[in-house]
Amino acid sequence: MARLLIVGGFLAAVFWVYSIVDCAVQPATRHRGVPKGVWIAIVIIVPVVGGILWFTIGRRRADDQDARPYAPDDDPAFLRSINKKEQDARIAELEAELARLEDEGDAPDTRP
Structure with a gap:
């Protein structure tokens, strides 16, 4: 049971760091809803949930940019x-x- 918690915590930490880095390196045109700095703050303050929100709501896919005027x-x-x-x-x-x-x-x- 303890190993499962350690592995889960490690995976959550890796996902959290990956979310922060991904949010930080994306150009501002790929951020939806709120500015880039706010997304970074959301991902940092709410570790796993912020990363999930970033990938589901905040990150604009490359093919979405073709729809822009x-x-x-x-x-x-x-x-x-x-x-x-x-x-x-x-x-x-x-x-x-x-x-x-x-x-x-x-x-x-x-x-x-």
Whole structure:
């Protein structure tokens, strides 16, 4: 019975330390609900329960970040639309230059 308590206490301590380290090293964007410092305090003050709360409620999974709204410069559709506009403007500019060169080519050559 004493061995079981020692092993259980050891496992709880390992889980507690792992929870603290995991909470501390995650970027702030991966913390849900409350700020990073509050999560660290919860995990430290309430050892096992705080770690369970951290892994079930507080830690945002990496695939959850894809659901966040994009900033305009991170949105692939917006970037494609900008590139399309820039391409259209560049094509129009090149067509105007080509037309100008064709008009110059029709003029007689006056070079000596």
